[in-house]
Amino acid sequence: MLLLELGFYIFAFLLNFIFTFSAFIPKARWAYSSVLFDKKLYFSSGYKVNSPYREITNEFIYLDVSKPFSITDNVSIPWFDLTYTGGPQKIESTACIGGQNNNIIFVFGGSPSGQSFINVNQFDTSKNQWSNITFTGSAPTDRYSISCAKLNNGLIAIFSGDNDVLTIKNELWIFNTLILTWSISNATNAPPTRRDYCAITLxxxxxxxxxxxxxxxSSFVFMPMNRLSLYNTKSDTWTNMSISDPxxxxxxxxxxxxxxxxxxxIFGGSDGTTVFGDLWILDTSVYQWSKGNILNPIAGLTLDNHxxxxxxxxxxxxxxxxAVNNYSSKIYMLNVSQEDSYSWVTEFIPTTTVPNNTTTTIPSNTATTVSSNKKIGEIVGGVFGGLVLIFFIMMVFKKLYIAHRTNRQNANKYTHEIPQ
Known part of the structure; x- marks a missing residue:
């Protein structure tokens, strides 16, 4: 019986191993952080739907955008799971790239298990390793619902945000990713506090x-879109950019x-009542908004917290x-190569790929099919090979069990035949 039980556990382990690593497909999530580095689009933590519940997750995954793929087939989308690296478990954080070699992902703020805090986690992309930063000197107070802005000299800016006791000020903090220290802006004309905004480095x-x-x-005051706040990083001053309709x-x-x-x-968002699905373009050369023209709009597509x-x-x-209690596990891709006419697409064809740290041009759509078929073939081959291995192991255990049982029966028979 011991051999059978052992065989069963090995069978269950191998079966779970095969189907876990054959195709990783992320579940729906929101309030996460994301950053692009070296043709890898990383996603960290957030709320994950684990039906019928939601949970704060420490899942850390990335999408390989160095090669073509189609979003119509979940199996062909090149997702990779790095959760085993032990990333932070939080929601409503923000992530930017920095460090001496510009290859460290810094995750700022967030709220774990409903308790806000300030804690900078860093992920070394060259080692696939997480660590927490120990500060020297002053640092911002606890906050979440922020958006970091990366600068070219290893600096990252964090403005305002929110916390559970509504004590956030309209401060702008600068984090130096080279020496791991914080400093605060001395500007006196900063705009009002805010959360759930977008920060764009021009x-x-x-x-x-x-x-x-x-x-x-208890009240929420939404920031007008015809009056935007601009921070000058060289002069440490704020300016209000007024924009005419529309x-x-x-x-x-x-x-x-x-x-x-x-x-x-910009796409989507919410005013607290309605989730939007519209697209707007801001021309920063003249500071004028215009509504985006999508040639093939997706009916009913609205999205926030993404x-x-x-x-x-x-x-x-x-x-x-x-919408409320309706979350997305999908990727949408908008081709924005034509200024005045955008289109939703299902095939991703990168301008360049990065095999062996070199750059090559993708000549045609053929690579998409080849990549997809190759991945599917690898999965099918891996599953088939694993099942063959499981069958072989089970047959070995079966033979060992039969031999063990036969030996015990013979031993018992021999014992009973011994005269008393």
Whole structure:
């Protein structure tokens, strides 16, 4: 019996191993942090739907955007699970890249298990290793619902945010990722406190703050989209950028990306009652909003509490919340290569790939099919090989068990035949 039990446990372990690693498909999530580095789009923690409940997760995953793939087939999407590295378990944090070699992911703030705190976690992408930072000197108070802005000199800016006791001020803090210290802006004309906004670093290193709302006791004051706050990193001063109509409606929890031609594209968000699905473009050369033209709009698509990332010509919009108690496990891709006409696409074809640290051009769509078929073939082959291995092990245990039982029967028979 012992051999049979051992065989059963080995069988269960191998079966679980095979189907766990054959295809990783993330569940729906929102209020997470995300950052792009070295053709890997990382997603850290947040709320994860574990039906019928939600849970704060420490899941740490990335999407490989160095190769073509299709989002119509979940199996072909190149997801990779790094949760085993032991990342932070929190919601409503923010992530930016920095460090001496510009290869460290810094995760700021967040709220674990409903208790807000300030804690900078760092992930070394070269070692796949997490660590926590020990500060020297002053540091910001606990906060969440923030958006970090990365600067070219190893600095990262954090403005305002929220906490459970509503004590956040309209302060701007600068984190030096090279020497791991905080400093605070001395500007005296800072805009009102806010949370769930988007911070965009412009090509001139100034930071534009868009949207969000100011938590003021029980009331929420949404920031107008026709008056944006601009922080000048060189002069340490704030400026209000006034914009004429048309403008988007006030909102929070939306996503925003900056294109190479100086346009900021925002999508979705919420005003606390309605979840939006509209697309707006801000031309930062003249500071004018215009409504985005999508050639093939997706009927009924609304989303908040998500993050968008620009990868080549594609605006990746991942996960988030469709509406109350309705959450997304999907990726949407918007092709933004044409300024005045965007389109939703299902095939990702990167401008460049990064095999062996070199850059090559993808010539055609053929690579998408090859990559997808190769991954499916690897999965099928792995599952089949694993099942064959399981069958072989079970047969060995069966033979050992039969031999063991036969020996015991013979021993018992021999014992009974011995005269008393």
């Amino acid at each position: 090509p001139n290193e100034n930071i534009l703050y868009i949207g969000g709302f100011s938590p003021d006791n 403008t988007p409606s006030a909102r929070s929890s939306f996503s925003a990306v900056l294109t190479p031609n100086g346009r900021i594209i 993050v968008a990332t620009l990868v080549d010509d594609y605006m990746f919009i991942a996960f988030g919340r469709y």
